[in-house]
Amino acid sequence: MVNREFTVENDPRILFGKRLAKIRKELGWTQEGLAIESGIARSYLSGIERGKRNIALINIYKLAQTLKIPVKELVDI
Amino acid sequence: MVNREFTVENDPRILFGKRLAKIRKELGWTQEGLAIESGIARSYLSGIERGKRNIALINIYKLAQTLKIPVKELVDI
Structure with a gap:
């Protein structure tokens, strides 16, 4: 879904995705490992990190x- | 939707709803005012504060x- 309310700089999905990827790597997790352990599908987690998903609480x-x-x-x- | 993963004590929807209601009142906002200003439907905001909604980012x-x-x-x- 296109959302014209945000730019690349202030889109919370993009900001969150970058934040998650940064922390995940710092803590030594692979995307696959985090997906399995958290119960979130790998493809969905990938989409979150790429700022494509509006992750819920x-x-x-x-x-x-x-x-x-x-x-x-x-x-x- | 019933979610059996959480109890009343650790359900993030309930914790977030209480947190939002507390901050909103502390800052002097009514639910209606916050709904209008944020562009979120009043009924949806009410559901969030009651811990019934899995609010997204x-x-x-x-x-x-x-x-x-x-x-x-x-x-x-």
Whole structure:
């Protein structure tokens, strides 16, 4: 879905995707490992990291729990 | 939708709803005012605050922007 409300610089999906990919790599997780452990489909996780998905709260929470970080750290966008 | 993964104590929808309602009131917003200003339907906002909705990132972002607080402060759950 095209969303004209945001630019590349301020689109929360893009900001979150970059943030997630950065933290995931820093903590030594592969995309596949994080997908399996969090119960989120690998293809969906890939879309989130590429800023293509409007991730909802429960999945944000699952990712934070799997990464063992506070939700607020993950959404520091 | 019933979600058996969470209890009342750790359901992120309930935690977020309480957090949003607390911050909204502290900052002097009515539910109606916040709905209008953020462009989120009043009934949907009510459902979010009651922990019935799995709010997605773009709406979290819009609420934080309207309340003029960082996203991470709003999702400090």
